[in-house]
Amino acid sequence: ARSHADSSINERRLRPVYDYLDNGNHKKALQEAEKLLKKQKDFSCAKALKALALVRLTRMDEAYATLKELQQEAVTDDPTLQAMTLCYRELERPELIVEAYERASQKEPQNEELLTHLFMGYVRLGQAKQQRHAALALHRLRHKNPYYFWAVMSLVVEAGQPDTSAVERSTLLLLAQRMVDKFVKEGRLEAEAEVQLYLMVLEMQEKYQEALDVLEGPLGEILTSYLDFVPQHKVELLSKLQRWPQVNSICKSLLLDNPDHWLFYQLYLDSVEKLQASGWTPETQSEKEAELRPRPDHTFELALDFVESLTGAWTSRPGSSVLRGPFMARISVLAREGAGTSRDLLVGLLMEFFERTGHKASCVLDISHLLSSFTFSEEDVVRLLDKMEDSLKAALPDTWHVPPDVNTMQRHLTWCQLRYYLTRRDAPPSKEQRLQLVRDLFESYQNGLRFGIGLLPTDFQPSDNYAILAGCILLDVWQESGDNRVLLWLLAALERALLNSPSCFQLKLLLLKVYGRIGAATACQRLAELLDIKHIQHDTLGYLVTPVFLKAGHLQAAGTNMNSALKLFTGNYKDTTDYLISCYKYGSFTKIQEIVRFRERLNNSLQFATLTAEKMILELLLEVKSQESLKQVMSCLEIDPVHDKTAWHELRDNRDVQIFREWGASRKKLLADALERSRQEEVMWLRIRNLLLRLLAAGHALTQGGLQRPVGRHADHGDDGGCQANGERPQAGLSVLCDLLGSLGELTRELDASTLASPASCFPVQCPGPSRLPLFVGGGCLRTLQGLFHWLEQLYRHCEDLPVESVPSEDSKVRDNLVPLVKSLVSDVRAREVKSLLDAQMYLEQLVNLAEVVGWCSLVLTVGSTIVRPTRNAVTRKGKKKKEAATDEVALKQFSLLLAEVEAVAAEARSLVGDSRVVLLAPLMATLSVEEEDPILPSTGDTAKDVHQRIEQSYEESLKELGALLDTKLKLLRSLH
Incomplete structure (x- = not known):
């Protein structure tokens, strides 16, 4: 008490x-x-x-x-x-x-x-x-x-x-x-x-x-x-034990209770195939197998009888709905039989399936799944599509493309989608034919809007997929032709469709992809806010947003977006740990391993690693305005130049490309190839960013007393002799810098030997946009930065009176060509022609690369200024040996020469950014008009003006932010004299 x-x-x-x-x-x-x-x-x-x-x-x-x-x-x-x-x-x-x-x-x-x-x-x-x-x-x-x-x-x-x-x-x-x-x-x-x-x-x-x-x-x-947990688990275990009669029997019993469960059909048909291949018969069954009820089906004939019995039993019930499962299973059984089945019969069954379920939105997915799962030739697909078209025209000879009710509209839409996704892509119709097809689709879309009158804003319009399909076709036409008018038609039509269906995420995603492709980051930011990307979506869908901001030079928006995304990853360990504790408290043991795997997948996310590196670089570019601020920022970032903390072999690409629908098998293969190439380029890009950050940290560490590390493979870089720096051997820190320079040189040679995808090539709408790697490497930016850090190494050697390599090497050639490389950056951007909005995006990206290289040069020169400061003071003192004085003068001359050249390039780049608005972008935007053209979707004139304004505002914001960045770098460079 x-x-x-x-x-x-x-x-x-x-x-x-x-x-x-x-x-x-x-x-x-x-x-x-x-x-x-x-x-x-x-x-x-x-x-x-x-x-x-x-x-x-x-x-x-x-x-x-x-x-x-x-x-x-x-x-x-x-x-x-x-x-x-x-x-x-x-x-x-x-x-x-x-x-x-x-x-x-x-x-x-x-x-x-x-x-x-x-x-x-x-x-x-x-x-x-x-x-x-x-x-x-x-x-x-x-x-x-x-x-x-x-x-x-x-x-x-x-x-x-x-x-x-x-x-x-x-x-x-x-x-x-x-x-x-x-x-x-x-x-x-x-x-x-x-x-x-x-x-x-x-x-x-x-x-x-x-x-x-x-x-x-x-x-x-x-x-x-x-949810039939025990029977399903039994089927999984029996499949692993290869006891196909038991698998077959249990699946039959499950299908009798739930005849529309496609997973059970797949397991059932797999077991039939195994039993038929192994020659199992009731005569050879064991005593235990003889007791199985219902009896196993060991041939496709028996399987067909069973599936047809399910169809008949269900359809005979009064008031029963149309089941897709039994009809799909029937086609699957006949398709698995192979040569014994007539192709005409299969096409007829698919047509029957279309007649029964074509009014459902799922029909297009079901038919495309069946066609891609089995060997249907191009001729089979064309015959099926022709039969579907004949059926639609027979029902409504005059108005078949503007149906009078929702069910008929969905059947027409299913046919349109299958025609686009399943026909050959190597010989597409002409541009005029496809534009006419788009007009027809938008006419059907307009007709379908009357079926959505009175719907809530959170509901999708029944005809939304017409607009999405037309948008995909227009996107193909624009990527092939680069015609600005087609692009404006596309954006205006999709924006108008979004006004009619504000909750349709597929429209928002398609608009986001197109705006991102032309570098209109302001419009992308608006759509990202409408999509409300949050939590795990930062990992799966973040690739649609952040790279666009960075490539367009919207640095403030990029920083804000990366801060939001990184909260997911940095809070991952704490959040998942709370979930684990809850699992122990409530006995949810089966979820523990799943949560651990989820945590590891997030920890090893390629998006996480890339965002971390990009955020560090952005802070360095925006926050460093003096030698003191460089010291503060480097202290906050805590970059370890010695140890690479990235687990490269464990990186996971968690980007979700399946959110964009794709039904054609040939296009799926194209997507898989493009996605793998994109992943390789993103990993290579991350390696470059990590090396640049570690090189800067190693150079900065030389000014702060060096690094402690064991002698590495570059021990030959002056390990014997040399003066003391801050009480430590200067070679320790220099060895780290040399190691990293060696790694960067190997990576540069690897990239020179590889074939990078052209950033102007056509990408499937599902695939992530082109990486920054091709323009960054092809534009000479990587070579320039490689030479820049080699210059820093030589500057440090001169100032510390360390041996300088005498044998010319590939890397030394890069260093010697540093000044011409820096000078060529501006001329390369000036030489780019801007005839379309796609060219404008690449032009902006080159401007961003130029501004970033100037930023890196200012950072390295700030480090170099700290290195040569004692040398400057020493030159003014008397009594130095002639050799030491000559070395000091060489170091000061190197520093002053590069500083003057970079300052001139920065000033020229700033002038180029200022001129771009008037010389290039204004004339381009003036051509972006459809006032005298026949728009794809009627009554989109005002929407087209809004689109024009959004694109123009975005480009102006890009130039404004790049100009501000270059002004800051110019001020920093002038302070280093």
């Missing part, structure tokens, strides 16, 4: 501190906590809250000192430990949370709550072995099943860790199985989650028969029967 009274008194005293912390008044909270501590020095909770206030006031040293006192006291009361946990979370030190609970549980080993918190702390750190020990300690203290199975799951997690060997994995899983076996023998399994964990352990060891015995035994009755 006295303890309870003391607790109530303490809680009342602490209430003001909690209130101030909750309200954000941390200074007042600190004062209140200190008042309490003056009255009661050993008030541990007040100390913890004081530490929390100090953390939030960014007085970290004092906070750590206070927390260290509490750690030494080994406090055990929950309010204090919870406050300490908050402190360590905000300090991002989860290991100290575990340390606090370890001390507390050692002091009170019988405290169940402390041990539970300790277990969850180990989960946060991913320490599976310690998890197991904590869980077993809990089970010894309180004989509860959940604690025991926490230990079992900890063994499974430990077995799944990357550093666990095959032998250790086998041992750990066997131990987990024996632990569960013990409970099974004692009849102590109580919950469904425990049985599922048992199944998981058995399947991870590939003990499928034992897992099947569990499902068929009394433990299987504990499992829930929702």
